[in-house]
Amino acid sequence: DAGVIQSPRHEVTEMGQEVTLRCKPISGHNSLFWYRQTMMRGLELLIYFNNNVPIDDSGMPEDRFSAKMPNASFSTLKIQPSEPRDSAVYFCASSLEPTGGGQGYTFGSGTRLTVV
């Protein structure tokens, strides 16, 4: 397996634009997570899905953020409209179960988002 695949790796956009981040989890993993990492706040859980169903979205900052998982092999995180404070590295991770089980989470390489 190629691991968790995220795209794009880097995204630079202007304030007010829509941004869509994409993730392909590991085949057979039932849980998918979106995290955001900044120097100030560390790694924050935004939302997670189990069997394609959103379970906990309490970390989604506000209505500008939305996430979907239309099938077991694809998820998107959308920010509309984007703001400079959204600049961060966004990680997608997947696992066999919500707490990771014995093998833990497998993370993608992240998308570095810069909003100017």
Added chain:
Amino acid sequence: SQQGEEDPQALSIQEGENATMNCSYKTSINNLQWYRQNSGRGLVHLILIRSNEREKHSGRLRVTLDTSKKSSSLLITASRAADTASYFCATDGNQAGTALIFGKGTTLSVSS
């Protein structure tokens, strides 16, 4: 919100020395996990210790867990330059179906 907090925030050592990082957490847990993050990369799972375990080994890694003190430590023995990375602890909050909460990490620098 952060469940785990690592200490120290940064650690610099020479190759061959041991590195010890600590993690404190607030609520009861089912298990605690440690992850490594190399610069510009995603996190990589290192080791998991369950709440009924006190110590666990994996290669040069040794993890301890003290549930009475709500703390864990990660020891890397005979460190190498390649161990330079940030290390994070993550906890599950002892609730079924909850996602992991990560601390802010310890940045380890190993110089040759």
